[in-house]
Amino acid sequence: MDEPEFEAFYRATAERLRVYLYRVCRERRIVDDLLQETYYRFLRSRFAGGSEEDRMRYLFRIATNLLKDHWAAAKRSAELTSELPDPPAGEGMAIRLDVHSALGALRAADREMLWLAYAEGCSHAEIAEILEVKAASVRVLLFRARARLLELLRRKGGES
Amino acid sequence: MKDDELTEIFRHSRDEERWPEPLPAPAAIWWRARAADLLAGEIRQRERKIRPLAVARGLASLAALVAAELGILEGFFRLPEEFGKTLTAAGLSPWTVTLLILAAVPTAALIYRLRREAPAA
Numbered sequence: 167m168d169e170p171e172f173e174a175f176y177r178a179t180a181e182r183l184r185v186y187l188y189r190v191c192r193e194r195r196i197v198d199d200l201l202q203e204t205y206y207r208f209l210r211s212r213f214a215g216g217s218e219e220d221r222m223r224y225l226f227r228i229a230t231n232l233l234k235d236h237w238a239a240a241k242r243s244a245e246l247t248s249e250l251p252d253p254p255a256g257e258g259m260a261i262r263l264d265v266h267s268a269l270g271a272l273r274a275a276d277r278e279m280l281w282l283a284y285a286e287g288c289s290h291a292e293i294a295e296i297l298e299v300k301a302a303s304v305r306v307l308l309f310r311a312r313a314r315l316l317e318l319l320r321r322k323g324g325e326s
Numbered sequence: 327m328k329d330d331e332l333t334e335i336f337r338h339s340r341d342e343e344r345w346p347e348p349l350p351a352p353a354a355i356w357w358r359a360r361a362a363d364l365l366a367g368e369i370r371q372r373e374r375k376i377r378p379l380a381v382a383r384g385l386a387s388l389a390a391l392v393a394a395e396l397g398i399l400e401g402f403f404r405l406p407e408e409f410g411k412t413l414t415a416a417g418l419s420p421w422t423v424t425l426l427i428l429a430a431v432p433t434a435a436l437i438y439r440l441r442r443e444a445p446a447a
Contacts, residue, residue: 169356176352185343202350209359265335284329285336312332 167209176205179222183229186285190277191233192270200236204229226286226296230278237274268318276311283308387435394431398424 167175180201187197187204207228213221269277278297282288293308294301402424410420 169353172356173352176349176355180349180352181344182340184345184349185340189339198347198350202355205352205355206359206362209356210362265332266339280332281336284333285340287333287337315332 167212172205172209175218175221178218179225180205182222182286183225186226186281187229187233189266189269189281189285190230190274191236196236200229200232203232207232223288223292223296226282227298230296231298233274233278265315265319268315271318272311272314275307276314279304279308279311280315391432391435395428398427398431 183204184197184201187200188194191197191200204225208221208225211224211228213224269280272280275297279293282293282296288296290304290308291301293299293304297304299307402420405420413420413423
């Protein structure tokens, strides 16, 4: 991949990846470092996938592994900060805030799973490929993650 | 909450959330990867170049060691009888002394090599 081709690919995909990294790791200060490292490893891997979606999935896979490495090295899962960006104004803002706040209370693995399924619209097979889990277990894991998210939202609704 | 609603909320985040900070420059990432590729290529090439030299050096060291050990053995067989008697009187058999010297040669070579290759503190 030459420089102009990489730049076009980067411009088309980096914002999506940055939001994923942020929504999963919730540590704003490290997101750009992880983003750069993801693209760096992507380039070094000389991935020869065909479509942009293939490349995108591969990027998500690298990013997910980098997040795992980061947590393993820093053992920070328990002390994650919750620096949310300014929410976009408009209709439905309250429910969006509730969902993101509940999402932040979930385990990182659940956040990854839910984001890939609902934000990226990945199929179970694609989620399995990105998260490196068995394809057969994605359905159950996703169902559980969704149930935990809804339970948190229900509790939030009860509190307010 | 239905799947459609969840999808709408997540998609909204994905498509509408933009950070105030600009994205890191792609050129910096590309050049970093390119530099790493070039460096890795250079190291591989260098290793390929010096491999025959390293093999030859290893073989030469082995030959020198074998020659030294054979020289010691030959010296032992040509040892003057009086010298052997002196050693025996001192409580050492000539064989013991020869074995000690035979063991000392590779040990000294190993120590010398380790000292030379140890990184400077």
